[in-house]
Each structure stands twice: as structure tokens, then as C-alpha cells.
Amino acid sequence: MRNPERHALIVGASRGLGLGLTETFLRRGWRVTATRRVSAPGLESLSAQGARVETTDIDDDASVAALRDRLDCETFDLIFVVAGILGESDRPLHAVPRAVHAQVFLTNAVSPILFAEAFHDRLVSGGTIAFMSSGLGSIGLNTDGGWENYRASKAALNTNARSFAARHAARDFGVLLLHPGWVATDMGGEGADLDVATSAAGLADVIEARAGRTDLAFLDYRGETLPW
Template sequence: MAKQDRSALIVGASRGLGLGLTRAFLARGWAVTATVRGEAPALAALSPVAPEIRRVDIDDDAGVARLRDDLAGTSFDVVFVVAGIADGAQVPLPQGDRATALKVYETNAVSPIRFAEAFADRIAPGGLMVLMSSILGSVSLNEGGSMESYRASKAALNTLARSFSARHRDAPFGTVLMHPGWVRTDMGGPEGDIDVATSAEGMAEVVEGRLGQRGCVYLDYRGETVAW
């Protein structure tokens, strides 16, 4: 399949890693549909090739259903759910606000899987469902604590993704949980190890290399396996 025949749906693309991934896939010749919750001037300004932009909030089931209807008849080689939040991440869970922790769980774990389920039959044979996880979601690597609600939400996402993959074991697509690295973004902070372009280009390369492969894997932006 020629790259120009490949298509991706990037969910949560207004800034940061979602914007970077949109730019990276467009540069590789892919057709990209990118979703945003509101205005996204940086996304709209991409050139010389721009993505198709759609609005959706993944926490809104009715909105996701409308997007699915709007994209009826369209399939994607890759659906990449990037959207996530880190509200209250620096506050230890016992001292934090309960509603905030539950919202992080909803947006980072429940909503991505519900979105994945809604679009599972829109993935082309040999394609991938990719969910933005984090090394902080690794239970076995959690030796230092910190960022407890965020860690827990990503660990939950990993578990739910394994269940999603098992539920669709006979489907002709694979599932990838992706750790983008510690990236200098609004969420990752200014002290991250790498910039958005390095992470996004690495993830795009990994995704292209996984096309046609089934099962569920947990990888970083270099293609290395992350411990569960």
C-alpha cells in the first residue's frame, strides 16, 4: 500500500503531541482527519497539506456517536487516540479532590476505550488502534510513586486496552499502547527529555512498522517494549 493511500484519525490534535502526530503523518503522505474540542489555530494553519478537522469531546458519548455518523463510509488505517488530562497529578491521591481524580480516570481510561469501541469497525484490515499511554502506566516500573491519579488512569487504560484487544481478537487489526517519552509539552513540562517533533516522528515510524500485525503491545516512541 502506498503511503498516500493510508489514512489516520488523530483524536485530540489541537496542540502538543496530537498536533505533532498530525504534522508527522501528513509529512509521510498520509491523509489525516484530526479532532479537536474547540478552536485549533495551529492545526488549521498546517501547510502545505492540511488535515480534515472535526470537533468532538471524547467524554461526550453523543458527540462521539455524531462523529461516527459523520464519518460513515470512511475507514482508517490508524485510529490514534491522543486526548488526555493530568489535572491534580502532583497531589497525592489521599489528599486530592475525589471529583478531579475521577475525571482523570474518565478522560484517560474510560473515554479512550469507549471511543475505540465506537470506531473499531472503522479500522481497515491490517490497521491499528493506537492509544496514548505512558510509562507511568506501568505497574511493575512504579517504584517512586508520584503522579498517582495520572499513573492509575494510564494503568487502567492499559488493562482496558488488553480487554479491548481480547474482545476483538478475531478482528483484522492490532492494538498499540504508546509511551511518547518524556516530552516538552504543556502536560510534560519544560524539563522533558525530548521535543514534540522527536516524539511524534518516532511514534509515526513505530506505527508504520506495526501495520499488519495483530495483538496488543505496549511500546515507546523508539519501538521498545515497555514493561507492564
């Protein structure tokens, strides 16, 4: 019989929203496995509250495979790929080096899908795989430009996730792309509308409300649908 305790894998939990989500799900009684790429004291301190902390780099296939091996006997109700980067996103596209564009696109749009391919068979029936997207990834909402390479990477993540969902059309798990709002993190910067706790609580509410669903959705932290 399946343990009624829910288990989340939070990928990219060293700080900001990943750390906030880890704290939120722990408080809600979930079992949480959380990853970081390098040492992260804030995350590691949550081990005392029951978090299992693992190391992986989603841009490194061998690192992801090693994580899969270490978690060989584990299954999850939620896999949430939070990891992402900024790369000179305050500059226009033509002013950013090609190598920076390549890294942003790899980390934000490609590696999350490769991680999902490596781990989706670890989801329980009715589980959820979620990707941290952004309202900036909505092509329909892009009327002002700005944040060009980051915006493009999140739009690419959205379309890659749609392809992932289509490729797994017979799946028994849901696929979510989630916009956390404008959050006061190192990435979000000053003047943001939300603190981490509010955004993380909203995202957790959305995920818990959709448990058991197997459709694809692009939603914000309030559960409102965003245009692709």
C-alpha cells in the same frame, strides 16, 4: 480497489503530541483527519496542508456518535486516541478531590476505550488502533510513586485496552499502547527529555513498522517493549 494512500484519525490533536503527530503523518503522505474539542488555531492551520479537522469530545457519547455519522464513508489505517488530561497530578492521591480523580479516570482510561468501541469497525484490515499511554502506566516500573492519579489512570487504560483486545480476539487489526517519552509539552512541562517532533517521529515509525500486525503491544517511541 483500496486507495494506497493511508488515512489516519488522530483524536485529540489541538496541541502537543496530537498536533505533532498530525504534522508528522501529513509530511509522510498520509491523509489525516484530526479532532479537537474546542477551537485550535494551530491544528486548523493544517487544513491548508490537507488535514480534515473535526470537533468531538471523547467524554460525550453524543459527540462521538455525531463524529461517526460525519465520517460515515471513511475508513482508516490508523485510529490514534491521543486525548488525555492532567488533574492535580503533582499532589498525592489523598490530597486531590474525588471529582478530579473521577474526571481523570474517565478521560484517560474509559473514554478512549469507548471511542475505540465506536470506531474499530472503521479500520481497514491490518490497520491499527493506538492509545497514548505512558511509561508511568507501567505497574512494574512504579518504584518511586508520584503523579499518582495520572499514573493510575494510564495503568487503568492499559488494562482496559488489554480487555478490549481480548474482547476482540478475532480482530483483523492491531492494538498498541504507546509511551511517547518525556516530552516538552504543556503536559510534560519543563526539563523534558524530548521535543514534540522527535517523539512524534518515533511514534510514527513504530506505527508504520507494525502495519498489518494484529497483536497487542505496549511500546515506547523507540519501539522498545515496556513491562505491564
